Amino acid sequence: MNIFSKAGAALLYAFGELGSAALMIRSAFFWAFHSKIEWRQSLIQCMRVGVDSLPVTTLTSFFTGMVLALQTGSTSQNIFNEPIFVGTIVGFSLVKELGPVLTAIVVAGRAGAAMAAELGTMKVTEQIDALHVLGTDPVRYLVIPRYIACMVMIPVLTVYAMFSGIFGGFIVSASKLHVPTNTYWDDILNYMQISDFMHGFSKSFIFAFMIATVCCYRGLSTTGGAEGVGKTTTRAVVVSMVLVLVLDYFSTAVLVALGV
Amino acid sequence: MIEVTGLKKSFGPKQVLRGVSASVEDGKVLSIIGGSGSGKSTFIKCVMRLHQPDAGSIKVHGRETIGYRSEVELADLRRQFGYLFQEGALFDSLSVAENVAFGLQYLTDIPQTRYRAVARDMLALVGLQNVEDLRPSELSGGMKKRVALARALAPGPKCMLYDEPTSGLDPIMSDIINDLILDLKRKTGVTSIVITHDMKSAFKISDTIVMLHEGNFLLTGKPDDFRASADPRVRQFVDGSANGPIKMKLRDLD
Numbered sequence: 125m126n127i128f129s130k131a132g133a134a135l136l137y138a139f140g141e142l143g144s145a146a147l148m149i150r151s152a153f154f155w156a157f158h159s160k161i162e163w164r165q166s167l168i169q170c171m172r173v174g175v176d177s178l179p180v181t182t183l184t185s186f187f188t189g190m191v192l193a194l195q196t197g198s199t200s201q202n203i204f205n206e207p208i209f210v211g212t213i214v215g216f217s218l219v220k221e222l223g224p225v226l227t228a229i230v231v232a233g234r235a236g237a238a239m240a241a242e243l244g245t246m247k248v249t250e251q252i253d254a255l256h257v258l259g260t261d262p263v264r265y266l267v268i269p270r271y272i273a274c275m276v277m278i279p280v281l282t283v284y285a286m287f288s289g290i291f292g293g294f295i296v297s298a299s300k301l302h303v304p305t306n307t308y309w310d311d312i313l314n315y316m317q318i319s320d321f322m323h324g325f326s327k328s329f330i331f332a333f334m335i336a337t338v339c340c341y342r343g344l345s346t347t348g349g350a351e352g353v354g355k356t357t358t359r360a361v362v363v364s365m366v367l368v369l370v371l372d373y374f375s376t377a378v379l380v381a382l383g384v
Numbered sequence: 385m386i387e388v389t390g391l392k393k394s395f396g397p398k399q400v401l402r403g404v405s406a407s408v409e410d411g412k413v414l415s416i417i418g419g420s421g422s423g424k425s426t427f428i429k430c431v432m433r434l435h436q437p438d439a440g441s442i443k444v445h446g447r448e449t450i451g452y453r454s455e456v457e458l459a460d461l462r463r464q465f466g467y468l469f470q471e472g473a474l475f476d477s478l479s480v481a482e483n484v485a486f487g488l489q490y491l492t493d494i495p496q497t498r499y500r501a502v503a504r505d506m507l508a509l510v511g512l513q514n515v516e517d518l519r520p521s522e523l524s525g526g527m528k529k530r531v532a533l534a535r536a537l538a539p540g541p542k543c544m545l546y547d548e549p550t551s552g553l554d555p556i557m558s559d560i561i562n563d564l565i566l567d568l569k570r571k572t573g574v575t576s577i578v579i580t581h582d583m584k585s586a587f588k589i590s591d592t593i594v595m596l597h598e599g600n601f602l603l604t605g606k607p608d609d610f611r612a613s614a615d616p617r618v619r620q621f622v623d624g625s626a627n628g629p630i631k632m633k634l635r636d637l638d
Contacts, residue, residue, distance in 0.1 A: 158456075253429075254474075259465070
């Protein structure tokens with residue numbers, strides 16, 4: 125097989141996957157408007173995506189805020205001889221970038237992997253076919269609740285991560301850098317506007333939709349038993365994490381162009 | 385009546401069904417026999433449209449279903465069937481009672497307050513008691529099969545598709561399941577397609593038997609036609625003999 129055949133086969137595969145994922149999204153929209161929402165399932169998924177991810181989100185964002193404050197403070201101490209704008213840099217970094225990106229990566233690695241593995245196992249043990257047979261559609265019963273959970277809980281976790289990180293930065297700036305409390309908070313509140321918050325917050329919806337799509341699609345297209353479930357889970361997590369970073373750049377570019 | 389004509393299905397380069405035709409009248413039992421991997425499950429999955437056939441015609445109660453594409457059309461088609469999966473396909477996250485009652489909320493008007501009672505009745509029908517609150521992982525293979533059968537029967541389908549209903553069961557329970565299939569046929573007039581390797585079961589329950597071999601139906605007939613068949617391939621399968629024209633691909637022992 126020459127290089128052109130290989131490239132062609134890879135392109136065909138990629139477009140095939142994109143097309144199939146698009147069909148799943150279409151099906152999700154169809155069932156969302158043509159059937160009752162499975163609220164019990166949605167609540168269960170909200171618990172798994174949101175509540176169960178809370179400890180790891182807290183740790184990640186808190187320590188990120190702490191290290192940001194430490195780096196900012198020590199660098200400005202070296203340059204200006206005092207730690208200045210620690211709150212501003214920690215706040216903007218977390219609200220516009222790190223809050224949404226870190227939360228998305230944590231949820232993709234934790235809840236996204238669980239989603240892909242669970243749906244993948246259901247696929248290879250014919251439980252997905254059983255849903256068809258018992259009068260419901262897997263997209264309706266399994267995928268829509270996961271979309272709801274991601275679209276509700278990831279933005280909530282993102283806001284929580286922003287506050288948690290800023291608080292972590294505050295602890296370091298107060299205890300280690302000896303920045304006065306008022307200065308830290310004023311550095312954030314004097315410069316930050318609601319549009320800055322909306323910038324980060326709106327990105328969390330984009331990441332949530334992408335994570336739910338990738339993990340559910342990969343799960344439902346699993347083949348090949350236990351080995352297939354393992355491969356599906358790895359691929360879902362890797363693709364989600366890479367896409368978080370890629371989409372972060374492009375969504376930031378669009379939001380900046382729109383003035384958000 | 386279910387009428388299948390010229391059904392073809394391939395997976396990649398592998399042609400599994402090469403234009404098979406069969407029909408089963410209302411209230412009758414059609415059994416499909418054939419070696420492992422011969423495409424028996426593919427056949428009934430095409431009827432149920434869990435697989436999209438490549439070509440052919442599938443008429444269910446006079447309606448051509450091969451062109452069904454939309455979610456609503458396919459859901460309406462599948463509503464008419466009950467399906468017993470080979471490995472049970474029970475939902476791991478639900479209890480036995482929730483599994484059995486699962487189809488009731490989507491396929492029937494039975495009020496939710498009666499689900500547990502219906503589940504208990506259906507479980508008793510397949511010889512299981514006091515298992516309602518167990519999880520599928522706590523059941524043996526045979527019990528899983530019977531719970532799956534109870535789940536398939538609970539909504540009262542017009543047609544039943546059984547994928548190896550007696551595999552993994554002891555001989556007594558196998559015969560009880562055979563009697564249950566016959567009983568359902570007599571009492572409710574359910575139309576059945578049964579996939580089986582078990583010739584004793586096929587002879588007992590079938591009105592018609594077809595044998596699938598290399599993607600084609602080798603013989604279609606009544607149980608007596610199979611008992612009397614002189615075709616060496618049919619004879620080999622009916623007698624369960626390793627020696628004959630049907631060769632399984634095995635490596636010789638050194």
